[in-house]
Amino acid sequence: MIQTLEPLLKEHPFFKDFHPEHFRILVGCASNVRFRPGEMIFRNGEQADHFYLIRQGKVAIEVFVPGRGALKIQTLGAGEVLGWSWLFPPYRWTFDARALEETLAFALDGSCLRKKCEENHDLGYELMKRFSVIIIERLQATRLQLIDVYGKPGEALK
């Protein structure tokens, strides 16, 4: 028997307490994806037409620095959300994302979602609230990284 995406998608923490009607609208924009270890999920500057709900595995968000190579700035794992550039113009990724392990995720089509959010502002507001929490958490974590809490005074993080 082929299992539909819906029950698995519902289990992802991103959809905790999500309104069933909103979920029904959104599920049509979702698909199952799999990335091999080392595979690039997206690259800086490319069109951001999806976001990903990670089910299993580990993904690194990287920035390529000429002369220093790819620097990992964050890793994400099961239950976390990858990508919000699909939400805001110009809809382009600003970092690279690479699978560190075999990674299973749901990909949600950004243009499909944006269209549905324009048609249903309640859905749009709900998604915006959920992404705002993620963005704030990542911003706070980034600030803490910038503080360089483990460094000695005058020592810069390389």
Add this chain to the structure above:
Amino acid sequence: MTAAHPMIPEPWFVKRVRKETHDVLTLELEPSRSDISFSFAAGQFNMLYVFGVGEVPISMSGVPSNRGMLVHTVRAAGAVTHSIARLKAGAVIGVRGPFGSCWPVEQATGGDIIIVAGGIGLAPLRPVLYTLLRARENYHRIFVLYGARTPKDLLYKKELERWRDRFDVEVEVTVDSAASDWQGHVGVVTTLISKADWDAKNATAMVCGPEIMMQFVIRELQKRGLASEKIFLSMERNMKCAVGFCGHCQFGPTFVCKDGPVFSYAGIRHWFETREI
């Protein structure tokens, strides 16, 4: 320790010096006399005296039940700790202690344990883990959540691997910054707290690291529903006498050397949240 006076250091021999990272080393010390007996509880500290240079408070990082040896992990950061970092096997160092309060390992029996360490903060928490693992059946789930600056700043790498290989301890390590060859987590240590599956109704958190890190860790623990009474911190202040005489380490109405360094967050919350204390 059997010393004539708590202010008089006993000479101990440096038995071995192990380099942990580029600026952190672990000293193994053995007593210079056979009649010196030493015992401590996880979380306590000693005053280490480099003769002619000065004295610094350093937590014990070894096995509490090992009476014949003292283990201290030291980060070379100031004049005294740089002098400690230059000591070789056979050198003599003065030791006063043990001083201060300890981690609540007995109070925490029956529940989940969340050990959150940042940087050199893993050193004062290592004796906790030794103690917990000796009586593993007394605790439910044990989490070790450890954050460091970069992969090369991680302490006790082999031991972390050994703990990770056990099925009864969950060890998660993250670094703030890493190159592409690092396969572990990247991100601040607070991000590990939300990922760990512990029971807020029956858990105890023991936290040690830079104060700013502990602030954010407390927020994250509380967000998950852990009560202030169940959060314990190891505080650091300018400890000089270590017995509550000099007042250098005053923290609100307490002295960190005598009433701490391990405090319940509920007990010091007001002062912890006040700037410049």
